[in-house]
Amino acid sequence: MGFQQEDFTYQDLFAENSYLKDVLAHYAESQHVDGIAEDLGGFSKRACGDVLDLMIRAEKNPPEHIAFDHWGRRVDHIEVDPSWQALHAVAAEEGMIAIGYERKSDQDSRLHQFLKLMIFHPSSAFYTCPLAMTDGATRILELEKGPLHNKFFSHLVSRDPVQFYTAGQWMTEKAGGSDVSNSETVATKKGDRFFLHGTKWFTSAITANIAMALGQTDINGEQRLSLFLIEIRDAKGSLNNIEVLRLKDKLGTKAMPTAELELKGVEGYLIGELGKGVKNIATILNISRLYNSVCATGTIYRLHSLIRDYSKKRQAFGKKLIDHSLHQETLVRTQADTNACVHFVAAMGQLLGRSETDKATRQELAALRMLTPVAKSWTAKKSVATSSELIEAFGGAGYIEDTQLPRFLRDAQVFPIWEGTTNIMSLDTLRAMAKDNVFQDTMAYIQSLLKNVEKSAEKKKVDQLIEFCGQWVQKNQKDRATMERGARIFAASLGDLFCAVLLLNFAQATQKERDRHLAKVFVRAIQVPDFYSSEDYHEFNKQTLLS
């Protein structure tokens, strides 16, 4: 027998002395830390044990659309592997949605939930996608407090797998992926009931129980989008006037059934005010964009733990990989980015939790709104780049399917697309700051986190970034075209800034050399933008593309 490489192992991400334990202690109120830690400690063992096995099985056996039965009757059955249903049970029993709404840890309940989802995601076969939409629907119904709340809310937050419902979000259409207002689905009123007709182009989680869908409604002769709740199946389990046209053949997220649907008169229950569909669905969008960040972060956090373990086992050029300085450099750089994502997610969980328990200040509410699209786009981009770097660090093993590694990269590519692209998120950042004092309040919130941070070269760089963001807004805020042109660089800089502040603040609090070093590595790699996207520049862009 020749050389045999020792395998990498899935580490318990919440073990003793783990980084996540320090993160929890930093962001949570001290009276909540032990309770949350106990729950995460138990689950993190499952995430590299039985739950991991379910994920591998679900990924091996992707869903199938069976359109007709043996007699040629239309059945539109979605055949899923039992492991997918078992992941539904895990999600229910572990309270993946419930934690956020039982609020046992009060304002820290979202932080608790986000850290748990982050650990779950890379072992979930993307069951976190239906959970994202379920959570958004749950929040809408929590605020609705009417008959729909009475009928569905308890199911959405149930810890009993049989009672637990998931929800889809049916928004994207052929004519409206980013520009949702172009949607063609029509909600026709008959008496005081609505029935939806149209094609939904990207509907993830067709195995869910309910869905939130947009449809055009007639308001004094004008078509305006409204939001509806749909019961996907009837009491016998058959689809309610819905036809599955096909399942999507996607680049990744293979275990998760995403369908093209034809709505053929399915009843929709109006949510919120007629004609305010986009505004009403924004609650779901904002929550699922934060889930996107959580999952993007979970992906690279797990992958980084695998490469660190492998690097201690793999020998090349006479020593272990971990002892090669260039390899160390790659791993530490990616660790700084990965940990920055962890802090972004923890901070957003903290802000969301504070807002939902009415504890948030005006500045925190502004930061929650403005930094949500930034968190989504920033962590998504880091997830793709970091997955690529870490897959490469594994060498050939990273490119071979039975190591389970290539999936990390394939799946990461969904993050910048799912729930809005980077450009759309950059524009949403501008939309957020167009209101009241949102930009100034957000900056005040960010700066408040710096108050205990000692002077250093890194702090100086952060001050430069703060100056850049402030000056850019001040100079251009009245010029929409310039704001749009620079939106992406601006949003990315805001992400860099926020993460730099969070890492410096954390290092100051823990006083650990590890955290000081990671903050330094992260901040040194940041580039402070030095141009303001002038009109000339824009004209050159256009001419270059047309030439």
Ligand code: MFK
């Ligand atoms: C996990 C596996 C996934 C499987 C594969 C999936 C592959 C990908 C499938 C997809 O297609 S994902 C893409 C899904 N599409 C989106 O996420 C939509 C992206 N587009 C946007 O987010 C646009 O910005 C938006 C549709 C919201 C623009 O619509 P409008 O009609 O131009 O919005 P408008 O008029 O600016 O805002 C209407 C109201 O909503 C305003 O309120 P007011 O009337 O009170 O002023 C806005 O402030 C409010 N609003 C909009 N976005 C908001 C928001 N409020 C809070 N938060 C937000 N994010």
